Amino acid sequence: MTRFLIRRIFQGIIVMWLITVGVFLIFFVGPGPKSVPRALAGKNATPQVVAEVTRRLQLDKPLYEQYWHFVWLLLHGNLGYSFYHGQSVNSVLASSFPITLSLVIGAAIIWVVLGVLSGVLSAVRARTVADRLFTGLALFFYSMPTFVLGLLLLLIFYYELTIHGIHAFPATYIPFSQSPSGWLRSLILPWFTLALVSAATYTRLTRGSMLDVMNEDYIRTARAKGLSERRVIFRHSLRAALTPVVTQFGLDVGILLGGAVITEVVFSMPGVGFTAVQSIDQQDLPVIIGVVIVASAAVVVANIVVDAFYAVLDPRVRLH
């Protein structure tokens, strides 16, 4: 187990190293030596700022020294400095990450509950009306682009209600420190947007894997022992059926923590994804670099956690 984990972590480090090389090639080498300091300093930078950027990032040194300096800063947890914002990339991300986190955690709870419950119901009542309804709904939301659902919810629950004098949901994000109840109300529509779109995958996954598991011999044994159907479903089947669901969950959360780009843009929530899209508009390269590295790291870590979890559940995995 320890050897498996060490090997996975080592592979993760290699992927992260590849990512730093990729980022370095795209942003520090790609534009050509003359334009790099300008690009990193931002659109409206003065010559002094450009000179400062060159000095700080050692852009006048050979490429391998620049790369080493870049990685050295990263290893010390320094993601760079955004001249556009006039603050470090770390603090830009520190202020946007909690917003993404509160969006993803809330949505994740909703989508797991909706997805797993509807998947179990579908599998237990396979080929009934309920099953067809849930699989149909799952396919519908699976095909639904996130921004379409988000905008439709905004149109119905914000604009139509507001026109009729009901101010139930704010249109933009309200920070928790400003008003806890406003924060909660401003998150309900984004939560459901992200959750409904994601839940569909979980319904399909849970249903499929429950159907597989329920054909196993040990389920017949459990039934033959005279256990109640509820116990057979939740204690014996669901537990085994959840493995692929947990894998999917780990990867989804990993990806979304790097920015739920579309949901954040639709609801103007200044989370990581929204900040990144804005930075692309503002050509604020240091922030883009920071987001790409942090978001990729989240995916790499999520992959390792999922693999480790898998190995604990299924000893066969460790052999490969």
Added chain:
Amino acid sequence: MISLGTIGVILLVAILAPVFAALTGHGPNQQFYAPVGLTAQGQPLGPSAHFLLGTDTLGRDILVRIAYGTRISLIVGVFAAMISVAIGAIVGLAAGYFGGLTDTVLARFMDWLLAIPFLLLAISLVTVIGPGLVVLLIVVGGLGWATVGRIIRGQVLSIREKEYVEAARSLGAGPWRIMFIDILPNVIAPIIVYTSLLIPVSIVAEASLSFLGVGIPPPTPDWGAMIADSQSVFEYGAWWYLVFPSAALLITTLAFNIFGDGVRDAFDPRGGQLFV
């Protein structure tokens, strides 16, 4: 079968888009000013006998623009999926067949591609290269192949040890011959299934990029861009500008998803056997 029929209709709409323009007498980029295509305040007009699905922020016919927008969605959806599957198949074949260092390098590269946030990378690339149809195809197709590559690699790993590959090798067949003549036909099922499942994914990816403003440049009609534009007239109650392009997009992805599920079931009736 319903899904196949719907896809047929969507294809017809794409081909016959000029017929929509001719029948209504409205060009896809033709602007109608107040009072014909806009209200006196310059806001879009709702559905009427003259404009069946209403007009947009510039007084253009939404029906005609949706019909033309079908073309971009289908072209990017189908061709980007094919590019993804082609790259994924070749890389997967090479990684699975050669093994060793080649496999390690290619597998880590696929991990790398899967770890980088797709939308951010796509937006950055489009911003750097500049928007356009070919760029969209390259970005959506060129970034989406890693999943396919992994699956083909897994299949090839098990096929490589089969007797008929051994037989081909002992007959003196070279690696390229074995890969493309002996192994490729045996992974054609997942290739076909993945192509059909990737089409709706590519359509959504294209629409999302257009929605974020890095798709086909205006005034070319595009569903994602229309939906993004509709946000500006929400407060005037112009629901039709959001609802109709959204419906077109949703019907298309739904039809292709149902079709893709059908293709998968046809190749793999027991479920789960194809992608071990």
